[in-house]
Amino acid sequence: MLFKNITILNENLDVQESMCVGISDDRICHIGNSIPKEDYGEVYDGKGRLLMSGFFNSHAHTPMTLMRGYGENMALQDWLNKRIFPFEAHLTGDDVYYATLLGIAESLRFGIVSTTDMYYLCDRMAEAFLESGAKANISRGIACFTDDDLKALPAYKESKELYEQYNESGGGRLKIDMSLHAEYTSTPKITAQLAEFTKKLGAQMHVHVSETKEEHEGCKVRHQGKTPVKYLSDLGLLDSKTTAAHCVYIEGEDFHILKEKGVTVASNPISNLKLASGVCNVPELYKEGIQVAIGTDSVASNNSLNFIEEMKFFGLVHKEKFRDPRLTTPKQTLYAATRAGALGQGRADTGTVKMGCKADLIALDISGPNMYPVHDLLNNLVYSASGSDVVLTMVDGKVLYRAGDFPTIDMEKVRYETERSIKRIIGALK
Amino acid sequence: MLFKNITILNENLDVQESMCVGISDDRICHIGNSIPKEDYGEVYDGKGRLLMSGFFNSHAHTPMTLMRGYGENMALQDWLNKRIFPFEAHLTGDDVYYATLLGIAESLRFGIVSTTDMYYLCDRMAEAFLESGAKANISRGIACFTDDDLKALPAYKESKELYEQYNESGGGRLKIDMSLHAEYTSTPKITAQLAEFTKKLGAQMHVHVSETKEEHEGCKVRHQGKTPVKYLSDLGLLDSKTTAAHCVYIEGEDFHILKEKGVTVASNPISNLKLASGVCNVPELYKEGIQVAIGTDSVASNNSLNFIEEMKFFGLVHKEKFRDPRLTTPKQTLYAATRAGALGQGRADTGTVKMGCKADLIALDISGPNMYPVHDLLNNLVYSASGSDVVLTMVDGKVLYRAGDFPTIDMEKVRYETERSIKRIIGALK
Numbered sequence: 001m002l003f004k005n006i007t008i009l010n011e012n013l014d015v016q017e018s019m020c021v022g023i024s025d026d027r028i029c030h031i032g033n034s035i036p037k038e039d040y041g042e043v044y045d046g047k048g049r050l051l052m053s054g055f056f057n058s059h060a061h062t063p064m065t066l067m068r069g070y071g072e073n074m075a076l077q078d079w080l081n082k083r084i085f086p087f088e089a090h091l092t093g094d095d096v097y098y099a100t101l102l103g104i105a106e107s108l109r110f111g112i113v114s115t116t117d118m119y120y121l122c123d124r125m126a127e128a129f130l131e132s133g134a135k136a137n138i139s140r141g142i143a144c145f146t147d148d149d150l151k152a153l154p155a156y157k158e159s160k161e162l163y164e165q166y167n168e169s170g171g172g173r174l175k176i177d178m179s180l181h182a183e184y185t186s187t188p189k190i191t192a193q194l195a196e197f198t199k200k201l202g203a204q205m206h207v208h209v210s211e212t213k214e215e216h217e218g219c220k221v222r223h224q225g226k227t228p229v230k231y232l233s234d235l236g237l238l239d240s241k242t243t244a245a246h247c248v249y250i251e252g253e254d255f256h257i258l259k260e261k262g263v264t265v266a267s268n269p270i271s272n273l274k275l276a277s278g279v280c281n282v283p284e285l286y287k288e289g290i291q292v293a294i295g296t297d298s299v300a301s302n303n304s305l306n307f308i309e310e311m312k313f314f315g316l317v318h319k320e321k322f323r324d325p326r327l328t329t330p331k332q333t334l335y336a337a338t339r340a341g342a343l344g345q346g347r348a349d350t351g352t353v354k355m356g357c358k359a360d361l362i363a364l365d366i367s368g369p370n371m372y373p374v375h376d377l378l379n380n381l382v383y384s385a386s387g388s389d390v391v392l393t394m395v396d397g398k399v400l401y402r403a404g405d406f407p408t409i410d411m412e413k414v415r416y417e418t419e420r421s422i423k424r425i426i427g428a429l430k
Numbered sequence: 431m432l433f434k435n436i437t438i439l440n441e442n443l444d445v446q447e448s449m450c451v452g453i454s455d456d457r458i459c460h461i462g463n464s465i466p467k468e469d470y471g472e473v474y475d476g477k478g479r480l481l482m483s484g485f486f487n488s489h490a491h492t493p494m495t496l497m498r499g500y501g502e503n504m505a506l507q508d509w510l511n512k513r514i515f516p517f518e519a520h521l522t523g524d525d526v527y528y529a530t531l532l533g534i535a536e537s538l539r540f541g542i543v544s545t546t547d548m549y550y551l552c553d554r555m556a557e558a559f560l561e562s563g564a565k566a567n568i569s570r571g572i573a574c575f576t577d578d579d580l581k582a583l584p585a586y587k588e589s590k591e592l593y594e595q596y597n598e599s600g601g602g603r604l605k606i607d608m609s610l611h612a613e614y615t616s617t618p619k620i621t622a623q624l625a626e627f628t629k630k631l632g633a634q635m636h637v638h639v640s641e642t643k644e645e646h647e648g649c650k651v652r653h654q655g656k657t658p659v660k661y662l663s664d665l666g667l668l669d670s671k672t673t674a675a676h677c678v679y680i681e682g683e684d685f686h687i688l689k690e691k692g693v694t695v696a697s698n699p700i701s702n703l704k705l706a707s708g709v710c711n712v713p714e715l716y717k718e719g720i721q722v723a724i725g726t727d728s729v730a731s732n733n734s735l736n737f738i739e740e741m742k743f744f745g746l747v748h749k750e751k752f753r754d755p756r757l758t759t760p761k762q763t764l765y766a767a768t769r770a771g772a773l774g775q776g777r778a779d780t781g782t783v784k785m786g787c788k789a790d791l792i793a794l795d796i797s798g799p800n801m802y803p804v805h806d807l808l809n810n811l812v813y814s815a816s817g818s819d820v821v822l823t824m825v826d827g828k829v830l831y832r833a834g835d836f837p838t839i840d841m842e843k844v845r846y847e848t849e850r851s852i853k854r855i856i857g858a859l860k
Binding site for chain 2 (some may be wrong): 028065066071072075102105109110146215275276278279304305312316319320324327329330368370372375380384385386387388390400411415416418419422
């Protein structure tokens with residue numbers, strides 16, 4: 001495909017107008033002012049459109065689309081114990097497969113090209129991602145409250161098999177990460193064993209860290225005053241390339257450890273507001289030079305995968321929380337939503353509009369009444385754009401979403417099957 | 431028009447499926463399960479659609495669309511003194527007219543049917559609203575730092591003439607309110623005189639109240655320890671039906687006064703985050719039984735008029751700020767966005783889907799992948815919908831927006847003229 005006469009956000013996140021971008025196979029092979037001689041197939045007229053990197057969702061639990069809007073305005077423990085956990089107890093592989101497809105469709109509609117995704121029944125998630133053409137870093141969240149060895153856990157077996165079968169499958173679209181669910185849901189023994197196993201495997205780590213005050217303070221009580229970051233670091237978990245989700249309550253030395261270990265923090269501003277958890281101190285993370293990416297968390301606590309909306313929340317919550325309207329610039333937000341997310345997933349070849357990089361791109365309609373005048377397009381992208389201004393989403397050079405259509409996903413089947421899942425599960429819970 | 435086979439949010443904000451709603455002239459004349467015998471003209475197939483009240487934007491400065499994204503990430507005083515005020519000094523009537531049309535188009539796209547709007551050069555705003563078919567409560571914000579009498583002020587003359595010429599024009603679509611810009615921008619004499627004048631006129635009042643900590647605390651220093659609410663109340667300003675915008679720092683007795691005076695509080699969650707002002711204590715307002723509506727403030731501090739997004743912010747910020755995920759239910763949010771806003775504007779005949787009410791309605795596409803499954807549609811509307819899920823906006827029974835088209839607004843002309851305004855003003859500022 002050749003995008004012609006289109007505005008782009010280039011690799012420095014600078015705006016360039018009237019550009020031509022040529023895609024060959026899965027790569028960006030031409031960026032310039034003039035139409036190249038090579039035949040790139042379809043010519044896409046970029047008038048009133050912006051071409052930029054797609055979004056990298058750095059923390060999600062995609063199959064939880066089935067629980068969208070299920071149990072709202074409840075205290076956290078009530079929500080988990082009365083709604084989420086009982087519902088999840090009924091999930092089958094088929095439920096997870098179709099729920100993942102639904103989440104992928106929503107992701108593509110809102111410009112997400114790749115998702116760091118922790119859940120279970122992950123082989124069915126892998127299947128859905130492979131078929132859809134989207135990218136994902138999938139991990140089976142491990143939790144163990146008993147004195148077992150790691151190798152005795154079914155979740156360990158699932159993780160290992162998943163890694164062997166799917167890591168780097170789909171031409172590298174799928175990566176399999178290891179995952180400790182969180183400090184408070186496993187023993188130190190399991191944590192240390194998983195850290196060791198992950199290092200040996202050369203895999204990445206995905207873990208929840210300091211999401212709530214209770215978790216953060218509870219950890220100190222449980223582990224000789226250590227914060228979750230310190231505790232996990234001491235057990236070797238952060239020695240592998242790690243995505244730490246939330247980090248709302250990190251403090252003091254935590255910042256230095258995250259920086260030293262090269263951890264990517266996935267901030268989930270909407271979910272953290274919705275569950276009344278708090279606001280991640282992203283400005284302080286930036287001061288320390290820590291890589292910050294953006295996640296949606298699950299739609300059960302969001303309740304959408306509208307990444308432009310997530311960017312707006314990310315761009316605004318720090319201003320109020322830390323009382324400075326200068327905090328978190330649109331450029332920082334756009335970088336967090338794209339390149340930082342790609343790097344956090346171990347995908348150095350994407351997340352940017354650059355020659356030779358993977359064509360994981362989106363086209364936005366920037367001609368709507370919400371998008372002009374343009375004093376600075378970056379400001380408009382973060383603060384003024386609407387999720388559905390995304391009109392095309394491309395992964396590895398293939399169009400996966402375009403103006404309402406999902407060429408790789410049978411949406412009628414997905415709707416039918418997810419509604420059937422809901423009916424069965426809600427019926428069983430009554 | 432007859433909407434058939436459509437899901438509706440009825441006057442109790444309950445969901446009813448497979449309904450028929452008939453519009454005759456400017457009113458809702460049929461609500462039922464079956465197709466009426468009367469001929470309502472065009473039949474609108476409501477499959478996959480929701481019909482509900484349009485949104486009432488309870489605090490805005492519409493012509494500031496011209497300053498969208500102009501001067502971002504600056505401290506408040508820098509932003510005002512280096513960007514907003516110098517820019518505004520160059521505005522002409524034509525600038526205001528086209529900027530208002532642009533704002534109206536964006537409003538309609540996002541389902542806003544009526545706007546409580548404070549600015550200046552208001553005759554040109556009135557012209558734009560009348561032509562577009564949208565509704566508005568327009569007011570000329572009065573500010574006076576000198577010892578003048580109210581009647582000596584050009585802004586008073588403008589307010590009075592505006593009221594005489596436009597109040598209840600367009601078949602009641604336009605209302606002209608009086609407006610004190612704020613406590614800190616006028617003398618007690620002007621405030622008292624305006625209060626008296628407004629009462630005599632029988633008009634409504636629109637005023638900024640306790641938006642920032644500086645304003646709130648400064649008022650106490652200036653006026654014998656009185657908060658803005660107490661100060662304005664003592665001068666009689668709240669004796670007229672009043673919309674008080676922001677109310678972020680109100681405290682103690684303020685709540686009782688607002689309740690007693692029947693004031694509508696217009697909360698502007700996005701603008702309050704963006705300018706690092708704070709979060710309005712809406713849960714406490716609800717406890718006192720005070721009417722709460724939602725505003726966008728200007729796009730210069732938002733930077734859009736995406737009301738579904740504004741609802742999500744409104745629905746989420748209180749949970750985190752006041753540490754309780756149960757705060758502000760979707761039903762409260764939807765009521766604030768519709769009926770409470772209409773009542774705050776003095777429009778008892780709208781803001782709800784009810785027989786005999788004005789047909790100020792929107793149709794939403796609820797078939798997208800972000801809108802199902804449906805455990806509770808109200809949750810999905812507030813937390814999962816996207817601004818552009820609005821596919822039709824109707825005011826007084828006339829379709830003013832439909833699937834990208836604005837039948838009453840010449841969008842090409844608006845774009846051309848607003849860009850010309852920007853070029854002239856930015857040129858003059860250099």
